[in-house]
Every structure is written in structure tokens, then in C-alpha cells.
Amino acid sequence: RRxxxxxxxxxxxxxRLLVYDLGGGTFDVSVIEVTGDDFTVxxxxxxxxxxxxxxxxxxxxxxxxxxxxTARGGPVEDPMTxxxxxxxxxxxxxxxxxxxxxxxxxxxxxxxxxxxxxLDVILGRxxxxxxxxxxxxxxxxxTRAVLExxxxxxxxxxxxxxxxxxxLTPLVHASLEAMLGRSVPREVxxxxxxxxxxxxxxRAIRDDDPSVFALRFTEVLSSxxxxxxxxxxxxxxxxTNTPLxxxxxxxxxARPGEGLELAIYQGERALADENEYLGALRVQNDGRSEVxxxxxxxxxGVLSLFSRTEEGERIALTLATADAPEELRREMxxxxxLPDEAPKDKGLFDGxxxxxxxxx
Numbered sequence: 001r002r003x004x005x006x007x008x009x010x011x012x013x014x015x016r017l018l019v020y021d022l023g024g025g026t027f028d029v030s031v032i033e034v035t036g037d038d039f040t041v042x043x044x045x046x047x048x049x050x051x052x053x054x055x056x057x058x059x060x061x062x063x064x065x066x067x068x069x070t071a072r073g074g075p076v077e078d079p080m081t082x083x084x085x086x087x088x089x090x091x092x093x094x095x096x097x098x099x100x101x102x103x104x105x106x107x108x109x110x111x112x113x114x115x116x117x118x119l120d121v122i123l124g125r126x127x128x129x130x131x132x133x134x135x136x137x138x139x140x141x142x143t144r145a146v147l148e149x150x151x152x153x154x155x156x157x158x159x160x161x162x163x164x165x166x167x168l169t170p171l172v173h174a175s176l177e178a179m180l181g182r183s184v185p186r187e188v189x190x191x192x193x194x195x196x197x198x199x200x201x202x203r204a205i206r207d208d209d210p211s212v213f214a215l216r217f218t219e220v221l222s223s224x225x226x227x228x229x230x231x232x233x234x235x236x237x238x239x240t241n242t243p244l245x246x247x248x249x250x251x252x253x254a255r256p257g258e259g260l261e262l263a264i265y266q267g268e269r270a271l272a273d274e275n276e277y278l279g280a281l282r283v284q285n286d287g288r289s290e291v292x293x294x295x296x297x298x299x300x301g302v303l304s305l306f307s308r309t310e311e312g313e314r315i316a317l318t319l320a321t322a323d324a325p326e327e328l329r330r331e332m333x334x335x336x337x338l339p340d341e342a343p344k345d346k347g348l349f350d351g352x353x354x355x356x357x358x359x360x
Contacts, residue, residue: 015033017157019161020143029139038218039218042220043146045146046223055093055135059090067121081106085109088104089104100124102123104123136172136175144179160180160184161193162176162193168191221241228265229272234271238297251291257285262283264278265277266278
């Protein structure tokens with residue numbers, strides 16, 4: 001949908017877009033092939049633990065260190081004062097997208113005797129880039145990985161779409177241009193790209209005459225989904241860039257007569273706990289030594305889980321999505337398959353064909 005803000009009405013020639021979405025809480029990158037009003041995501045990835053907030057925290061930490069050093073005071077401990085410093089850090093970050101330096105002034109951060117002590121410092125763009133350069137490099141690492149997953153060189157990208165307020169940072173812009181070896185224009189406002197794209201898609205869905213206004217989307221799974229093994233490792237069931245909708249069956253070893261408990265995760269890391277925890281799955285076992293589980297992801301990215309009986313009947317399962325206490329997670333790991341008993345794939349089936357998003 002983000003690419004819809006850029007691609008709509010640009011003719012029938014095929015273009016390959018790189019959508020770089022650095023928002024407040026997460027980073028996502030997609031490679032999309034656009035032919036007329038057909039949008040096909042061919043590769044996607046991201047970092048669920050990287051966003052604009054991390055840039056704010058780097059500035060906040062620097063401001064507090066500077067204050068302690070210059071004002072000879074202790075660390076800022078009052079929650080309300082720390083929030084004011086954090087707000088000032090975000091304001092400074094935004095200002096540095098347009099200026100080489102900016103003043104950061106937070107009144108009454110502490111007091112010396114009965115006199116208030118302010119935080120008052122000039123923050124330059126060079127300092128900001130030193131503080132956050134590694135965060136930008138993390139986004140480039142993910143971007144390279146997404147391109148390499150489809151064996152695409154940077155030169156294969158025709159256009160770049162920047163999304164998210166953090167993508168306005170000059171270091172992000174310069175680093176992307178250096179990596180891709182080309183200019184990165186800002187034809188779409190990064191802060192409004194999602195809203196514009198959603199409006200275009202909404203219009204396409206609502207329009208009574210699909211021959212006049214139509215958009216078609218094909219998407220892929222942005223990161224793997226799987227289960228935790230007993231040794232803490234992550235066993236993938238559905239892999240990155242699987243076209244949506246998709247469905248896959250895996251066979252999990254079980255103790256006859258005992259229920260099966262599994263922890264479901266999504267992410268790229270080898271260790272389960274370093275990925276995003278999706279929830280706990282409990283499966284009743286009627287005495288079999290293995291249980292067939294079906295992982296199904298809809299066109300809109302909604303995960304559904306089923307168990308399959310020996311007769312082939314599918315039974316819907318409920319994924320407990322509340323954060324599991326550590327003790328429960330340890331119990332699930334203890335009951336999880338051993339590494340040499342990792343789930344056996346039975347292949348993708350059904351639902352890999354292109355579908356339209358409702359009526360166009």
C-alpha cells in the first residue's frame with residue numbers, strides 16, 4: 001500500500017521499486033515490481049526492534065551525559081524530567097533534518113541549592129550522525145539482505161520510495177544513495193506516504209467500475225514463522241518471501257497420550273527468544289507419536305493454525321497471544337521437540353496463486 005502512493009498512474013512499463021520504511025518503532029524494506037496498476041512484492045524484510053525511537057534514545061542519553069558532565073550533577077532520575085529531555089531530543093532530531101545544528105534547551109532539569117539548573121546545549125548534525133550511524137547501517141544491512149535474497153544488484157532498482165519520518169534524516173538519504181549508486185528523490189512525502197497509499201487503495205476497492213480504477217496487490221511473508229526447539233533454537237516452518245496467501249504442514253514429534261505445547265515465534269534470528277514471540281499453542285493428542293500442524297497465512301498476513309487428524313480433518317487451534325510468563329516458556333521449551341526431532345516439512349500447497357484485493 002505504501003508503494004501505491006508512488007506507483008499509481010505511472011504507465012504500463014514495469015518498474016522495480018525499493019520501499020524503505022523507517023518509522024517510529026520498526027524498519028521494513030520491500031522490493032516491489034509495478035506494471036501499470038499491478039503491484040507484486042517479490043522480497044521483503046525488516047527489523048522489528050529498530051525505529052525512530054532508537055534515534056531519540058541515543059540523543060537523550062547524550063544530552064543526559066552532557067548535563068551530568070557540565071552541570072556536575074547526578075543522572076536525571078525524575079520520570080517527568082526524563083520525558084521532557086526525551087521530547088527535546090526528538091524535537092532536536094527533527095530540526096537536524098533541515099539544519100546543521102540546533103539548540104536544545106530544557107529548563108529546570110535539576111537544582112543546585114534553591115537555584116534551578118537548565119539543560120542548554122548546541123547539538124550539531126555531525127554529532128548526531130556519530131551517535132546514530134550504526135543504526136542507519138543496520139537498515140542498510142537489512143536492505144542488502146533483501147536484495148540478495150532475490151539475487152538483485154543495487155542497479156536493478158529503478159526507483160526508491162522513502163517512507164516514515166525517520167527516513168528524512170540526511171544520513172539515511174546519503175547512505176542509501178551511496179549503497180545504490182544513484183540519486184534518491186523524494187517524490188512522495190515520507191510522513192504521508194502510508195495515508196496517501198491507503199486512500200488510493202480504498203478508492204480502488206470502493207470504485208464500482210474496476211476498469212476505470214483498479215489496483216492489484218500480491219504480497220509475501222516478510223519474516224519467517226516457526227516454533228522453538230527444546231535447546232532454544234528457532235525452527236522455521238514458513239520462510240521469508242513466501243507468496244501470500246500460503247499454507248504449510250509440518251509434523252511434530254509428540255509423546256503418546258500427552259498434550260503438545262509449543263511456542264510460536266516470527267523472526268530471522270537462530271535463537272527463538274531473540275525473535276518476536278507470537279504466542280503459545282496447545283494441542284490435544286489422542287495417543288499419536290506425532291502431530292500434524294498446519295500453518296496458514298492469509299493474503300492480509302493473518303496467521304491461522306490447525307491440527308490435522310489421521311482422517312485428514314482439520315481442527316482450528318487457538319494461539320494464546322498474551323505474553324507468557326518465563327516459567328511457562330521454560331515448560332514449553334522442555335516439552336518442545338529436540339533438535340534432531342525438528343518438524344518435517346510436507347511442502348507448500350494451495351493459495352500461492354495471485355489474487356485480487358476484493359472488488360476493484
